[in-house]
Amino acid sequence: MRSTCCWSGCVTADRRPAIAYQGEAGAYSEEAVHGYFGAGAVACPAPTFSAVCAAVESGEAVAAVLPVENSLAGTVGEALDAIARSGLIVVGEVLLPIRHQLLGVAGASMDSVRSVMSHRQALAQCEAFLARRGWRLVVAEDTAGAARALAQRPDRAMAVIASSRAADHYGLRVLARDIEDADDNQTRFAVVARRDGASLSAAGPLAPGSGAPRATLIEFETRHMAGALHHALGAFAEAGVSMTRIESRPTGRVRWQYRFLVAVEGDAAVEPLRGALRELRARAHGVRVLGSFPAAT
Amino acid sequence: MRSTCCWSGCVTADRRPAIAYQGEAGAYSEEAVHGYFGAGAVACPAPTFSAVCAAVESGEAVAAVLPVENSLAGTVGEALDAIARSGLIVVGEVLLPIRHQLLGVAGASMDSVRSVMSHRQALAQCEAFLARRGWRLVVAEDTAGAARALAQRPDRAMAVIASSRAADHYGLRVLARDIEDADDNQTRFAVVARRDGASLSAAGPLAPGSGAPRATLIEFETRHMAGALHHALGAFAEAGVSMTRIESRPTGRVRWQYRFLVAVEGDAAVEPLRGALRELRARAHGVRVLGSFPAAT
Numbered sequence: 001m002r003s004t005c006c007w008s009g010c011v012t013a014d015r016r017p018a019i020a021y022q023g024e025a026g027a028y029s030e031e032a033v034h035g036y037f038g039a040g041a042v043a044c045p046a047p048t049f050s051a052v053c054a055a056v057e058s059g060e061a062v063a064a065v066l067p068v069e070n071s072l073a074g075t076v077g078e079a080l081d082a083i084a085r086s087g088l089i090v091v092g093e094v095l096l097p098i099r100h101q102l103l104g105v106a107g108a109s110m111d112s113v114r115s116v117m118s119h120r121q122a123l124a125q126c127e128a129f130l131a132r133r134g135w136r137l138v139v140a141e142d143t144a145g146a147a148r149a150l151a152q153r154p155d156r157a158m159a160v161i162a163s164s165r166a167a168d169h170y171g172l173r174v175l176a177r178d179i180e181d182a183d184d185n186q187t188r189f190a191v192v193a194r195r196d197g198a199s200l201s202a203a204g205p206l207a208p209g210s211g212a213p214r215a216t217l218i219e220f221e222t223r224h225m226a227g228a229l230h231h232a233l234g235a236f237a238e239a240g241v242s243m244t245r246i247e248s249r250p251t252g253r254v255r256w257q258y259r260f261l262v263a264v265e266g267d268a269a270v271e272p273l274r275g276a277l278r279e280l281r282a283r284a285h286g287v288r289v290l291g292s293f294p295a296a297t
Numbered sequence: 298m299r300s301t302c303c304w305s306g307c308v309t310a311d312r313r314p315a316i317a318y319q320g321e322a323g324a325y326s327e328e329a330v331h332g333y334f335g336a337g338a339v340a341c342p343a344p345t346f347s348a349v350c351a352a353v354e355s356g357e358a359v360a361a362v363l364p365v366e367n368s369l370a371g372t373v374g375e376a377l378d379a380i381a382r383s384g385l386i387v388v389g390e391v392l393l394p395i396r397h398q399l400l401g402v403a404g405a406s407m408d409s410v411r412s413v414m415s416h417r418q419a420l421a422q423c424e425a426f427l428a429r430r431g432w433r434l435v436v437a438e439d440t441a442g443a444a445r446a447l448a449q450r451p452d453r454a455m456a457v458i459a460s461s462r463a464a465d466h467y468g469l470r471v472l473a474r475d476i477e478d479a480d481d482n483q484t485r486f487a488v489v490a491r492r493d494g495a496s497l498s499a500a501g502p503l504a505p506g507s508g509a510p511r512a513t514l515i516e517f518e519t520r521h522m523a524g525a526l527h528h529a530l531g532a533f534a535e536a537g538v539s540m541t542r543i544e545s546r547p548t549g550r551v552r553w554q555y556r557f558l559v560a561v562e563g564d565a566a567v568e569p570l571r572g573a574l575r576e577l578r579a580r581a582h583g584v585r586v587l588g589s590f591p592a593a594t
Contacts, residue, residue: 047434048421071552074374075545078418081371120438121375124345137344141417141436184552227534229543230527237524245545245555246526248372255368255481258542 018044020052020061022079026144026166028096032065032189036094049082056088056194065094069188073121075247080261083192083290084219084249090291092191093215100126100161100180103147103172105154110175117146118161126161129179135159147172188296190217212294214267215244218277220284221251221259229260232284239276241266259286267292315341317349317358319376323441323463325393329362329486333391346379353385353491362391366485370418372544377558380489380587381516381546387588389488390512397423397458397477400444400469402451407472414443415458423458426476432456444469485593487514509591511564512541515574517581518548518556526557529581536573538563556583564589 019037021029024045033043044061046052055061066079083090100122104113116123116130117138123130130137140146143162150160151170159175160166167174222228236243242265248258266273268289281287316334318326321342330340341358343349352358363376380387397419401410413420413427414435420427427434437443440459447457448467456472457463464471519525533540539562545555563570565586578584 047436048417050421070547072547072549074378074547077371077374120345124347139344139438139442141438145436186552224539226537226539229540230530230534233527233530237527240523242521242523243526244553246557247544248542250367250369250371252369255483256541260543 016040016042017062018042018055018060020044020046020055020064022046022049022052022066023142024144024148026147026163026169027142028098028163028187029065029067029189030144031163031165032067032094032096032187035096036065036092036189036191037063049079050085053082053086053088053192056192057086059194063091063191063193064088065189065191067187068093068190069245070098070121071184071186071188072125072182075245077247077249079190080247081249083190084261084288086192087195088192089195089289090190090217090293091193092293093296094189094191095296096187096189098125098180098185098187099164099178100143101164101167101174102126102129102159102176102179103150103162103167103170104159104175105150105156105172108156108159108173108175112156113159113175114157116159116161117150119143119146122161125181125185126179128181129176144169190291191293192291212297213265214270214292215295216264216266216268216273216292217290218262218264218268218280219259219286219288219290220262220280221286222284224257232260232280233262235276235279235283236262236264239272239279241273241276261290265295313337313339314359315339315352315357317341317343317352317361319343319346319349319363320439321441321445323444323460323466324439325395325460325484326362326364326486327441328460328462329364329391329393329484332393333362333389333486333488334360346376347382350379350383350385350489353489354383356491360388360488360490361385362486362488364484365390365487366542367395367418368481368483368485369422369479372542374544374546376487377544378546380487381558381585383489384492385489386492386586387487387514387590388490389590390593391486391488392593393484393486395422395477395482395484396461396475397440398461398464398471399423399426399456399473399476400447400459400464400467401456401472402447402453402469405453405456405470405472409453410456410472411454413456413458414447416440416443419458422478422482423476425478426473441466487588488590489588509594510562511567511589512592513561513563513565513570513589514587515559515561515565515577516556516583516585516587517559517577518583519581521554529557529577530559532573532576532580533559533561536569536576538570538573558587562592 115136146160147162147166412433443457444459444463541560
């Protein structure tokens with residue numbers, strides 16, 4: 001699906017390297033690019049997580065930033081799968097607080113609004129704010145796309161829920177600020193790069209990391225029998241390695257059979273995780289380290 | 298978000314009970330309602346998974362059908378969370394083969410098409426078919442919504458990817474049939490009802506089930522320390538209970554802390570699972586059985 005991607009516009013005249021993200025201008029993912037690589041980074045949109053990874057593999061982008069987990073909604077399996085299917089590794093992560101703004105066109109006010117459009121998850125995360133008003137809710141593919149649509153067809157009776165960045169980008173005004181129900185809404189983004197690392201030197205200094213505790217993302221499969229996963233996870237437990245989360249993901253080969261994606265504390269090249277991985281390889285198959293990186297906190 | 302739901306139109310004149318689903322007419326979830334409850338069931342759309350569950354809790358619907366897992370894309374965490382947060386239990390499940398059709402308006406043909414609109418996942422699942430043609434891809438919130446939008450604004454240059462049911466519902470014609478890349482694309486839907494069971498007797502006979510192997514969905518939490526999950530899962534392993542999948546889901550209370558959703562073989566009221574659950578309660582907290590039900594195969 002690369003045909004709809006805008007890479008040709010992504011390399012700037014001064015040859016700053018491009019960082020890929022999924023979505024469109026004004027998306028929270030674009031904000032994560034700047035959160036990690038700095039305000040001067042060139043953030044380049046692509047339509048799908050696979051296209052984002054493909055751009056890094058082909059060298060059109062030096063790195064990419066993908067949402068892998070939200071503190072309220074949980075794992076973004078599709079993004080994790082795109083990373084695991086690619087030849088890329090996770091080299092870092094960044095946490096972005098999600099602050100939803102109610103945006104309208106010039107002349108709109110809280111009194112003129114009759115409908116609110118946004119991504120389903122954003123609507124759900126502002127449920128208490130919206131419930132008091134009885135507006136009609138319109139579901140859109142994403143928050144930035146909703147903002148773009150409103151800017152293209154101005155309507156005082158319509159508001160959108162999106163980021164402050166989307167407001168700036170599409171010239172919309174903020175009708176109500178920080179309208180999310182829970183104030184602990186954060187998204188964790190993985191920063192991925194090519195395994196040879198060559199691409200990253202071109203991206204300039206990576207913001208965080210020095211001295212931060214390391215985290216590692218691991219993929220493996222077990223046989224389909226009682227106790228197989230328990231036996232495999234024993235490799236971590238016996239070495240005292242803390243697991244932060246685990247997901248079953250389709251193998252993609254046999255229907256209703258799974259591989260596991262596990263996030264653990266520690267670095268794959270350092271004990272005790274190094275030894276635990278040696279033991280895991282004896283107990284499971286298809287073991288792959290998808291990256292060891294400084295954990296964002 | 299109940300305000301946008303259409304329950305008032307859902308109870309038919311002959312008082313057949315309503316079955317709730319998320320989405321709109323022509324959605325794969327609507328097809329799953331009929332797959333489980335029969336062609337005569339009254340399928341009622343609601344905008345969110347929470348609204349779907351709320352309709353069953355309030356008695357406006359006697360049961361609901363929610364997608365919990367796709368064979369290619371994996372778990373639908375948002376739907377599982379809505380079930381876990383509700384007071385409902387899973388009483389059955391149904392598998393639906395997902396067959397994507399390329400739909401156009403009257404007069405459209407493969408030659409007139411320039412753009413294709415659908416849900417992001419549907420576009421991704423037809424990637425090989427689409428790659429040969431170089432059409433512009435437009436992402437929509439869902440497949441049935443894309444079909445409705447095309448029917449409302451007929452355009453021979455636009456096609457959508459949706460179900461045969463959507464074609465029938467919106468009067469679109471099939472330009473290309475079964476265009477998905479993989480032929481093992483299936484979605485697993487959970488059938489949920491109130492715990493008192495009263496609601497289900499009103500729904501008439503439940504289609505499958507007699508003699509089918511039982512499956513059970515369980516939620517629990519562990520302390521955040523090395524080996525805690527391994528120790529908890531030992532309750533199943535030691536009893537010889539097979540686990541089919543496991544997911545970390547946000548607790549919703551403390552950021553980046555998780556509860557676990559586990560699917561196992563067997564019935565919670567029958568050994569060996571019954572004993573394994575007793576042991577699990579000693580090793581973990583917040584243990585809840587979300588339902589034991591006939592597994593769909």
